[in-house]
Structures are given as C-alpha cells and as structure tokens.
Amino acid sequence: MKNLFEHTSSPWIRYSSYEYRTAEDGTLYIVVSADAKPEMYNPMKDAESLVLDAVNIGLQVMHKAPEDELKSMVLRFINSYGFLGFMTALPTTAEFITYESVYLPKNHFIKEESLSTESYLDYFYPFDKMDFHKKGVESSWSVSDKDGIAIALATGKNPQAVTMSFQKEYAERYDWLVKEFSDWAFTFTTSFLYYMDYDSLDEQTKKLYRQGMSAFGGISPTYHISLAENAPVIVWNFHSLLVMIQMCFSFMLTDSDCDMKLCKHCGRAFIASRKGNEFCSPKCKNQYNVYKTRAKKNKTDE
Template sequence: MSFQFEHSNSTWVRYSEYEWKQAEDGKLYLTACADAQPTIYDPLKEYQQLVLDALYIGRLGMRQEQDDTEIQDEIKAFAEKYGLFGLMTALPTTPSFMDYEAVYLPKNRFIKKETMSTEDYLNLFFPFDKLDVVKRSVESLWNIEGDNMMMALAMTMSDRPMAVNMSFQRQYAESYEWMKQVFTDWAFNATTVFLYYNDYDKLDDDYKQLMRQSIRAFDGNAPSYHIELLEQPTLVWDFHSLLLGIQMMLSFMLTDKSNPMRVCKKCSKFFVASRPSAVFCSPRCKNQYNVYKNRAKNKQTKLRNKI
C-alpha cells in the first residue's frame, strides 16, 4: 500500500497492564493497573497487524452466542499491545475541547446529546479517580501532583491537546460496551466490503443496495493537520486518538486494490492478500483446507462405491 501519512503526529501511550473494573454505575471499564508502566510508541508503524488484531476482536463481537469473557480477555490483550482507543478525544468536534466552554458532539452512536458540560463529559472517562482539573469558562487548569511517573508523562506529551494528554493518564478508562461496539462496527464494515465483491454474482440487487448504503454511513472525524517548516514546507497529520488512526488505516486497507483485505476460506480470519486472488491467510490454512476437502471427497467416493 502506498502510505498516505508520511509525516504524522501519531505517537500513543500504552500501559504494561490493564484491568476490567466495575464502576458505581454498574458498567464495566478497562483501565490501567495501579503499578502498570506507560510506554510511548507509534501505532502507524505496525498498522497492518493493528488493524487485523482489531478485526479479529470485532468478528468475535459479531457472533451472537459469543461469551463476553473471551471478548474482554482479547480487548485487554489488545490494550496491552496498543493502548486504549482515546474515545474521549475521538468523539467531540475537536480534541481540543478543553479550550471551550462545553463539549460539542457530532452525531455518534454513543452519546445522543449535541453538547455536554466538560465536567459531565470527563466523568464518562474517569469513573474511578478524577483528575484535578478546574474548569472556568474557556480556561482549564490541570494540577498534577503526587505521581512522578504521571507528571513526567504529561511533560513529555505537552505538545498534544490537553484532553489527549489527560487520556494518557493512568486514571483514564473506557467502557466495555463502547469498545466492543467500535470493534464490532469495524469488523461488520470490513465483512460487508469483502462479501460485496466476493459474492457479487450471488447477491440480489436489494441486498447489494443495502450493503452500499451501510458502507456509505461508515465515516468518522477526519484527522486534522498542520504545516511544519522542515527542509521544505511539510504537511503533518495529527491523529488525536488511536481510534481515528485505526479507522483511517482500515479505510485505506479496505480500498487497497493490489493487496486487498480478505477473509480466509479456512479459518475465517481477515488477512492482507499478497495478491488479489489469494483466498487463504497462510500456507497452513491452504494445506488444512485441501486435506479436509480430499477427505470429504474420499468419503463420498467410498459411499458411492458402497451404493
């Protein structure tokens, strides 16, 4: 794939360990463990694996009978590899919402209100320990004290919008229901794109129309950008959430003609095809599929001989 985001501001924070915790509202949240260590990394460097890992969880979420504990284990492992989504900065009209009097929200599937007080909004992502933030009109004052590691992290990331920086703090949490929904939506859309072309001749026109409409509704806040005066004026993309980064990468992978994303004929996992005609994710799946097919064929012949 020709990479479109040569210069980008996409570094993200992941903690060494996360845990599921129930909040007072009865909902389950994923948050970093008390003694977990934060690391800064660039998710765009390993974007293909990141997208495939996300789709794997989404496929689990799509199954009606799927046990939630397995999905929770997978989401926890995902966070330990890549960090939390940054839903807090992905949903509002701007990741710099701390510079405004309130939080403004475009249409999304999680929050119906178009605007919320900053305090109420922050409570959705800090259901356990709150950050020491004082909000007066457009001014926000954030006081970090006590935890040296959190102070160092905030200093390192001080060029990012305040809310992004706040979402890197240990106290930040994301709801299970919301995370599962995001993963499932991605997998649903990727599956729709795959089936639309794979089964094109078998699908009736109404169903195809429905699929086209559903994909058209798959959009999101675009990343913002700025210009930096390097050796030459350079366009730099700003990803202010992992969620937006994954969504953009997924969109590029879904529209990549030379290395399309496909569902393996044997194991049903998504993979990036090395050539457009590939149908198996690995030589192993290809062999297993052929062995299985031959066995079935032999059985049929034996049966026929008996008759």
C-alpha cells in the same frame, strides 16, 4: 498508505499492564493497572497489524465468540496498543476543553448533542477523578504522579484532553470497545462480500450493501504542513488511536495494492501476499483441503 502517513505529529502512550474493573453501576471498564509504567511508541509503524487485530476482534464479536474469550482478546489488544482514546475521538474537536461545553456529533455511545465538560469527563474517569477545574472557557488541572508529570511534559504540544487521556486515572468502557471493533468488522465484511458475490447479487441487495457502507465514517484527523528538509510535507495530527485506526483502515480498504481478505478457512482478516491468495497461512490452507477431502469421502461413502 505508509508513505501517505509517513509523518505524524506525535506518538501514542500505552502502559505495561491493564485490567478490568467494574463500576458501582455495574459498567465494566478497562483501567491502567496500579503498578503499570507508561511507554511512548509510534502506532503507525504497526498500522496494518493494528487494523487487522481490531477487525479480527470485531469478527469474533460477529461470530458470537464466548464472552470470556472476547474479554481476553480486547484486553490483549489494549495491552498491545493502549486505549482507543474515545474521549478525544467523539467530540467535534479534540480541543473541547477550551470550549464552554463539549459538542458531540451523532455516535453510538452518547446520545446528548452537548454536555458540560465535567459531565463528559465523568464517562472516562469513573473511579479516580482528575484534579480538574473549569469556569467558562478557562480550565486548570494538575498532576502529582511522577509518570503523569513525565507524560504531560512529553505530550505537551497535544491538546490538553489528549494529555489527560494518557493519565492513569483514565478508563474506557468494555462495551464501547466491543461496539467499535464490531463496527469495523461489519464494514470490512460488507466490502469483502459485496465484491466477492457481486455477480450473484440482485440490485436490491447491492443497494443494501452500499447503504451499509455509506454509514461508515467518522471524524477525520487534522493536519498541518511542515517545511521538511527537501520539501513541504503533510503532518497528520492523530489525537486518538481510534481515529488513526479508522483512517488507516479506510485507506487499506480502498488501496488497490493492499489486498485485505477473509481467510477461507478460519474467517480471520489478513493481507494477501499475492493476488488470489484465499488463506491467511499455509496451515489454514492445508486444514481446509483436509476437511474438504474428508467431506467428499464421506459423501461418496453414503
């Protein structure tokens, strides 16, 4: 997988601090903290950790973890990696600014198939609005913040919407983030349990598993061919962290050399260092054996 995605068109932006903020309608968002500073980084260098962290948050959602714990985990994820970039992941193209309207395939978050650009942007700028103007397919926007200008210059080759999503005014809904994480966890759990229990499943149950997996999918990243020093290479254009995670996750699930598993003790997703490894750490293995021994002893005492 690392070789496959060795070349990407641009890094991602994360800020030094994020926080929760509630809109007037009661919707909970994550926003960039007022004094936060932007940082450019390459998420592909931590692709496996990024995917595992996302899936493990989703597993906690599935396990009905306390809301305060979930909020803490989601905020910690955003602080580590930045926003998922829903704004550029949901439309049919990240270049939606250049169209008269924003066109959306079916998704879990917005029911409308098309929206005006201004109405669509309202989902992501619920507090402070961008200085954005549009008439037909023509649009303009400006930024006066020093950090915002630096980001615009550094990411100028990206679609305009990507650069706009890196500005401090941008925000993402907490419930959308939780839903996306839980969808990834459901996909992983379905795949893992299907093969673990394959011999004991009846055909109807197998069919349900396969139907559940077939629902997983999304917008694929675009790419272009670049003439590198020795040979042409594929350069992937990940215009949202969400699409990057989903693409890497898909390859991790299907890569025979990447043994992604659920820990038999703590239930967390992990990459097994060798075949047959059922625990994410020696600690989990020891605790599992201790609890198993105690259970046997208690049963014997009865």
